[in-house]
Amino acid sequence: MGVQKSTFDLGVPWEKAAGYAQAVQVGDTIYISGQLGHEADGTMVSPALDGRQSVEHAVMKAQLTQAYRNARTILEHFGCTFDNVVEEVVFAIDIQAALAVMKEVRDEFYGADAKPQVANTTVGTTALAIPGQVVEVKFIARLG
Structure with a gap:
């Protein structure tokens, strides 16, 4: 008997093709x-058009913002908000571009006045x- x-x-489309749950x-x-x-x-929102490791900040911000929107949809399904998030891992093909926009994007979802x-x-x-993808964010949240 499993968990x-x-x-x-x-x-x-890729959920079923890759065999995983969001x-x-x-x-x-x-x-x-x-x-x-x-x-x-x-x-993909604002796909990067080449394979370079340097990403325009606007592209990074657009994809990162949409990733957080998608996470919000999932959190809401479970009756949660970003207040329930305890950990996140950001994977970026241009870490400097990600770092340049992460705080602004986080402020939008966690609250500008809140200290996440x-x-x-x-x-x-x-x-x-995914071709054109520049960032991916994994989350762990706790109910309660």
Whole structure:
């Protein structure tokens, strides 16, 4: 007998193709898969048009903002907000571009006046899964 789980998907094509859930709840913990900067239909927001490691800040901000919007949809499904997030991991193909816009984007979702009580790890990487993707954010949230 396995662990009791509740899952949630956004309905994008790669969920079924890759065989994973966008989020899994086990007990009072919600594990949210890496969120991308894509619209509901899976279309990437502001896709980077080349494979360079240097990304315009506007592209990074647009994709990072959409990744947080997608995470908000998942959190809301479980009756949560960003106040429930305890950890996030950001993967970016241009870490300097990510660092330049992360605070502004976080302020939008955690609150500009709030001091986010969230653990963060930011990782530079050479590639991500979807062509044109420049950033991905994984979250862990706790109910309560």
